[in-house]
Amino acid sequence: MSTLQPYALPDATALLQQRQQDDFCLEKQLNRHLGLLDDIQPRLNPASHVLRQEAMDQLATLPDGVLHGLPCSVKETLGIAGQAITAGSNYMRPIVPGEDSPVVARIKAAGAVIMARGNVPEFAMTAESSNPRYGLTRNPLDPSRVAGGSSGGDAVMVASGAVAFGVGSDILGSIRIPAAFCGVVGFKPASAAVPKQGCWPTIAGFTDSWLAVGPITRSVRDARLVYQVLSGQTLPEAPPLRTLRLIDADAFPWRPESACIEQALAAARTALLADGMQAEQQRFDEVAALYDLMAPMLLHDLQDDWYGLLRSGGRSFHLLAEAWRQLTGRPGIDRGMFMWLVYAATSGRLTRPRSAAQAERLIGRFQTVRELYRSILGEDGILLLPTMGLLAPPHGEMNRRSLRPGLNRQLSPLALCNYADLPAIAVPGWRFADPATGLPPSVMLVCAPGNESALLAAAERVQAALTPLRGAA
Incomplete structure (x- = not known):
């Protein structure tokens, strides 16, 4: 059982506060984090590339922004000038951007120092960060278990303390899955909130609106800080929690595998109600049917x-x-990617839209439900769900469980937030860690686009309730 407790490590906000110390030195801070990464890289393999010299060079001309001096990582699929995007594949021709993607440019302009690129599953399309080019990424809480994907490498570096924060992307849980499995915070914004230009993949169809870029952090307050940089906006002051509705999803098709997940969810609900949120039940009857259509x-x-x-x-x-x-x-490609291609050639061949008209009808179903759920949440509703119904499984097990036809009751809460394009944040429940494995459960809070300030305020209250006192943010 791992003794690593990410909540007990200084978060990005605390690291920024350390700059007030008389003996503080940015170069020493960066070297300390590079040393931590050197320690974990052979065991956990979270980084596809360590940008040691590039990070040192950044220090020489570092802007004095809100992220000044914070060492961070970015997912391998997010464009950095001169750094090849391979998506972990030995077959794909590498893409070498001539300039930084907007998200990378924004965190650099805010003073962050990019010291590593996070490993991903091949083509960033599965929940296990393993690929034939860079190998397998392991969970820092238990190396025999998956780190999650597709932003797995970044979650590992954040959880281990090697970086202050990471930047990932999420099309079906790819920020929130690794955050949950590694015991940290993962925030998936609305799809259009953070620019995706210069990031891989470029999707021409409707599912581009499922994809979002967002932060992985050790605290909710850090998620707010980094999100404001990524989105280029300053969030308004959060409304009092007593003015918000707490949405309970009636008959939601999910099933927990560990009692600690239900315990964390109940504690989160109790904390929000104690602060005056008004409970309200709503039905989410379309979730099961739409899961099959994803x-x-x-x-x-x-x-x-x-x-x-x-x-x-x-x-x-x-x-x-x-x-x-x-x-x-x-194998020439990763097992998870192979499973996707086999599914596409068998069951997927029968269900994939065969014409533009069929595709438009399918898109119409998703858009109708998107409008419905946004209407239910409105300007003051916060939906509380488990992030997933399972804890981090052993290597290989997550692909077998997630890449199968039909409704998956352990993953259905994640997917809703992508196809309905709803901001969602995963918060670890370390106070309710599973007694047998020491792994933490994770709960998820969801809102309609535009209500992010309230979402983060509620998530911060939940983190305080689910974190042991010594690590409360």
Whole structure:
């Protein structure tokens, strides 16, 4: 059982406060974090690249912004000038951006120092951060378990204290899954809140509105700080919690596998009600049906691109040949990506829209539900759900459980926030860590776009209730 407790480490806000000390030195701080990364990299493999010299060079001309001197990581798929984006694939032709993506430019302008790039699953499309180019990323709380994906490397670096914060992306839980599994905070904003230009992948279809870029941090207050930089906006003052509605999802199709998840959820609800939030039940009857429609929608937008990327580097790729390589222990692509392609060629072939008219009808169903749930949440509603119904499983198990047809009651809360394009934040419940494994559960708070300030205020109250006193933010 791991003794690592991310909540007990200084968060980014505390690190900024350390600058007031007489003996504070940015170079010493950066070297300390690089040393921590050097310690964990051989065991956990969270970084696809350590940008040691680049980080030192940044110190020489560091802007005095709100993130001044904070060492951070960014996901390998977010564009940095001169740094190749490979998405962990040996087949895809690397993309080398000529300039920083807007999100990278914004955190640099705010004074953050990018010292590493976070490892991802191949094509950033599964919940296990493993790929044939850079290898397997392990959970810092228990290396025998998954770190989650697709922003797994960044969550590991944040949880271990190697960086002050990370920046990831989330299309079906890719920020919140690794945050939950590693015991830290993960915030998925609304899709359009943070610019995605210069970030991979570029999606032409409707599922681009499922994809968002956001922060992974050790505290909610840090998530607010970094989000304001990423989004380029200053959030308004949060309303008092007593003016907000706490939405209980009646008959939501989720199922917990560990008692600690329900305990953390109940404690979060109690804390919010104690601060005056008014409980209100709402039905989310469309969740189960729409879960089955997510894969067809994703395949409509992405399947052809996957094959194009697998052949873009000049190597031939054929699914049957890859199946033989997988069977004989000589895989060319990651097992999770292979499972996606097999699903696409079998069940997905039957459910994927075959015409533009079918695709438009499918999009219409998602848009109708998006409008419905945003209306339910309104300007003052906060929905409380578990982030997931499971704790971090052993390596290999997450792909087997998540890449299967039909409703997955352990993951259904995550997906709702993507296809309805709702801001959502995952908060660890360390006070209710599982007695058998020491792993923390995670709860999730959700709002309609535009109500982020209230969401973060409620999440900060929940974090205080779910964190042991010595680590409360």
